[in-house]
Amino acid sequence: MQPIGLLIEFKDGRVKEANFGMATAARADNRQLVALVVDAPVDDARKALQAYGVTRIVDIRTESGRWDPATHAAAVMAAMRKQGITTLIGLTTPTGRELLPRIAARLDAPLVMDCIDIDLEGHRAKTSQYSGKTIATIALSGSHCIYGLRANVVTALKTPAVAEVIDFAFAAERDSGFEVVETRSDGGGSQYLAEADIIISGGRGLKNAENFKLLFDCARHLNAAVGASRVAVDNGWVPYAMQVGQTGVKVNPKVYMAVGISGSIQHFAGMKTAKMIIAINTDANAAIMSNCDYYAVGDLFEILPALEKALATLKN
Ligand SMILES: Cc1cc2nc3c(=O)[nH]c(=O)nc-3n(C[C@H](O)[C@H](O)[C@H](O)COP(=O)(O)OP(=O)(O)OC[C@H]3O[C@@H](n4cnc5c(N)ncnc54)[C@H](O)[C@@H]3O)c2cc1C
Structure with a gap:
């Protein structure tokens, strides 16, 4: 064979x-x-x-x-x-x-x-x-x-x-005509989303680009990649390479954390096969809450700093 x-x-x-x-x-x-x-x-x-x-x-x-x-x-x-x-x-x-x-x-x-x-x-x-x-x-x-x-x-x-x-x-028979002139990082963290075991994604609830630092801070401790909803990408807070969903990257991590993301059908299309989904949202009735394994109802601006602190302590 x-x-x-x-x-x-x-x-x-x-x-x-x-x-x-x-x-x-x-x-x-x-x-x-x-x-x-x-x-x-x-x-x-x-x-x-x-x-x-x-x-x-x-x-x-x-x-x-x-x-x-x-x-x-x-x-x-x-x-x-x-x-x-x-x-x-x-x-x-x-x-x-x-x-x-x-x-x-x-x-x-x-x-x-x-x-x-x-x-x-x-x-x-x-x-x-x-x-x-x-x-x-x-x-x-x-x-x-x-x-x-x-x-x-x-x-x-x-x-x-x-x-x-x-x-x-x-040995190539002829010149391919390609030359890599410059290599730039897409800013999407150190890991390609689709290959990451753990992903922490942020949505409209993050409110601006600067607040994504809260996600990166937690991700660093977990060797996780950071993703985003389309709203966060369309608002210019993060690059398109970080978008998870129907028109973004389809991911299959062991753990997917959706922070300030409502859980639209289009977002779900890209992450619903994650082995474990965790949601953080102020709205207990957001769609993501009935489609996840664990959730926390609360303000991400309180939860993420506390999570980062706990992860840092655990790591040490
Ligand atoms: C053809 C098409 C393709 C699309 N493709 C994609 C795609 O690939 N990926 C994608 O993501 N979307 C896609 N969309 C867009 C999609 O329909 C939604 O608009 C989008 O996913 C919503 O993003 P969001 O959850 O960040 O925002 P929202 O739906 O506005 O949700 C924000 C959430 O944040 C919560 N929140 C607010 N403040 C806080 C706080 N302080 N703490 C905690 N939670 C808080 C709110 O309760 C809310 O649930 C597509 C749409 C169309 C029509």
């Missing part, structure tokens, strides 16, 4: 946690798992990924060693050809959104992004539609199948294996 390719992502030189859930999802089919690692520290990748059943790591090296989506996509395709990989799974993250559609387009392969479930044997993927009201099952057909898995939808389960490392040097 042909192996499954996993497009591995890194953050600060380490394999991102979300890759482990992806490896677990791919393992369901019992085929060999081949991790494709582009211009990244392969030793760390081997140690981390073999714990999740990966038995081969392809250490892809491009000539420049710099991020360039066109060259990286071409390098991944070349490695797939060499390894006989016709099924590729990546994450629906900013990097995955750059690479997977390029690879699919060049292979003329079907692509499903933001999958919440993948059936590799049946070539089917599930995605959420219409603000999460329905789940579509999409059948793929073609010589190659490409999937972008939503981060954190599959719980990572270990199954120790021993992975070999295969060197793969890639």
Whole structure:
């Protein structure tokens, strides 16, 4: 049986946690798992990924060693050809959104992004539609199948294996025409929302941009990411990258805290699959209060400083 390719992502030189859930999802089919690692520290990748059943790591090296989506996509395709990989799974993250559609387009392969479930044997993927009201099952057909898995939808389960490392040097035939001129932070905290285990989001109740500091202060103690409702984004308090919901990022954290957020259908569409939802709101009848696991009825300007203090004490 042909192996499954996993497009591995890194953050600060380490394999991102979300890759482990992806490896677990791919393992369901019992085929060999081949991790494709582009211009990244392969030793760390081997140690981390073999714990999740990966038995081969392809250490892809491009000539420049710099991020360039066109060259990286071409390098991944070349490695797939060499390894006989016709099924590729990546994450629906900013990097995955750059690479997977390029690879699919060049292979003329079907692509499903933001999958919440993948059936590799049946070539089917599930995605959420219409603000999460329905789940579509999409059948793929073609010589190659490409999937972008939503981060954190599959719980990572270990199954120790021993992975070999295969060197793969890639020299592009022509200049890709890309050059990264500048890299800027979006201000959305240190974590990409969709991959965070804990998210603290703020809405209109925060009243202005400065008050988001209250959320960042709590988030720091919990290694959490900070999100927002659309109102907070539309008011210019925080960047769009922080918006959770139907027209923002869809998230699946272990804990989602909604602070000063009423819980509109559109906000819910982006966070309702969180394992635990906690709400802080002055209005006991806000929609979020009947759709969460725990709530506190009260003023966020009193609760957040007290929470921050308690978290700091706990940490110490
Ligand atoms: C097509 C479409 C797409 C949309 N996409 C999205 C999306 O992706 N994401 C999204 O979030 N929205 C989206 N919206 C907007 C959505 O309908 C709501 O308007 C929005 O989610 C409301 O944001 P909010 O909860 O911050 O504000 P509000 O609904 O105004 O709620 C504010 C809450 O804060 C509470 N509050 C006020 N003061 C305090 C205090 N001191 N302490 C504690 N609580 C307090 C209030 O009781 C209230 O419940 C979309 C709308 C449309 C039409």
